[in-house]
Amino acid sequence: MAHGRLRVATAQFAVSADIARNARAMREQMRQARDLGAELVHFSEACLSGYAGAEFNTWNGFDWARLRSETDGLRELARELKLWLCFGTAHRARGSDKPHNSLYLADPNGTLRRRYDKRFCTRGDLRYYTPGTRFAVETVNGIKLGMLICYDFRFPEIYRAYYKRGVRLMLHSFHQSRETPNALMREVAPAHIMSRAAENFMYVSANNTSKRYQWFASRIHTPDGAIAAIAPRNRRAIVACTVDLAMDATFYDAVTANIRRAMDGALHTGDVERPPRRQRRR
Numbered sequence: 001m002a003h004g005r006l007r008v009a010t011a012q013f014a015v016s017a018d019i020a021r022n023a024r025a026m027r028e029q030m031r032q033a034r035d036l037g038a039e040l041v042h043f044s045e046a047c048l049s050g051y052a053g054a055e056f057n058t059w060n061g062f063d064w065a066r067l068r069s070e071t072d073g074l075r076e077l078a079r080e081l082k083l084w085l086c087f088g089t090a091h092r093a094r095g096s097d098k099p100h101n102s103l104y105l106a107d108p109n110g111t112l113r114r115r116y117d118k119r120f121c122t123r124g125d126l127r128y129y130t131p132g133t134r135f136a137v138e139t140v141n142g143i144k145l146g147m148l149i150c151y152d153f154r155f156p157e158i159y160r161a162y163y164k165r166g167v168r169l170m171l172h173s174f175h176q177s178r179e180t181p182n183a184l185m186r187e188v189a190p191a192h193i194m195s196r197a198a199e200n201f202m203y204v205s206a207n208n209t210s211k212r213y214q215w216f217a218s219r220i221h222t223p224d225g226a227i228a229a230i231a232p233r234n235r236r237a238i239v240a241c242t243v244d245l246a247m248d249a250t251f252y253d254a255v256t257a258n259i260r261r262a263m264d265g266a267l268h269t270g271d272v273e274r275p276p277r278r279q280r281r282r
Contacts (some may be wrong), residue, residue: 007242
């Protein structure tokens, strides 16, 4: 397995419908990420565009020109700071009046290298967005990373599909915040994220908007599921962690020896004794 090393920062702020305001917060946190020694900074779902169905309820009158100009400005700052940049935005879908809910990945030259469109959209999402159909994988400093958005985390199959592609770092952007508390999801969401990291022996950078009633605070998990860095809840913050594949042997690993067997349909370990025909159960 090729070893790689990458300093990752994950950021949270209160996403709004104001594209320029969102961009200002992102620029500030990009500079903070650079100060933390980060080589890649990761932002939340719809952090630049705002999230349809939460911050606004129609695409009529949406300022696409402003979105383009602020996207270009962020790419230029990534080039200036020599940072990889991953952030959530809206991307116009071909042949539809509903855009994709997307993540863009720009390299330290400011070039857009990958786009991931949210595949698993909730019923609410489908009122505003067109689902995607493709994976997004990029290699940075010898580390294969993948991208996912929010509701995707409820489906372990999509993590397994990325595992098959050799992904060791997941950039998973969320917008899990509502105007009323959700006590159940405050327990379930962090548990799912931890499980996805541990069951796939994968680093996971999971961030969130820091709006009121945030379901979970942004965090980075190591491949054993442990939390390496976590932000305070409900306020703007940025945290960082070094992803180092040379450290794999230091993490508890109960899965990689048998993941492939399970994916191939062998849902047990070791050799199973086959009973005589007369003893077989119907």
